[in-house]
Amino acid sequence: DAKTTQPPSMDCAEGRAANLPCNHSTISGNEYVYWYRQIHSQGPQYIIHGLKNNETNEMASLIITEDRKSSTLILPHATLRDTAVYYCIVRVGNQFYFGTGTSLTVIP
């Protein structure tokens, strides 16, 4: 059972920032938020994770609200290769609970 809620689909213009929202209102204080993406016919690919502070790596930035009930994944300059399904996941104990994700389409 997914612990997160995401919009089913989004579009983004190539070169612009893609902002993918996620609600996780029942998250507990020590549970991490993870983001993965899945390109068609491939396994999920790790993007980033965080607890309470904002995080940035070479792929994306993760912004977590102060109350930790929601977060936003930011792809700063979307390319056509970023078209994929993006999963926001709360790790509960040993398990990742995947929802149905957001299908992001980057438009030329």
Place this chain on the structure above:
Amino acid sequence: EAGVAQSPRYKIIEKRQSVAFWCNPISGHATLYWYQQILGQGPKLLIQFQNNGVVDDSQLPKDRFSAERLKGVDSTLKIQPAKLEDSAVYLCASSLWSQARTDTQYFGPGTRLTVL
């Protein structure tokens, strides 16, 4: 560093037949996971191993599914007999150590099973 390897990539069988999938995790990863992903859904955990022991198999349909990781390295997932609703992608993932709260899972490419 080599990623998670899975084989075969595709398999087509008829219902009531048996099938097996193989996974080789990233070297040194103690934890191995098998997921089932039905079309249009996110992956669902079937079973989790820590070395050669089962940590969680609560969502594994044990009447037809079985999995083993005898030497704590590679793993096999078996379905016997298969049903139409078993058509899905079977994903294997591995991580260094599941007890760490920031333990990241790395996924293989998956095996797409079609049951006719």
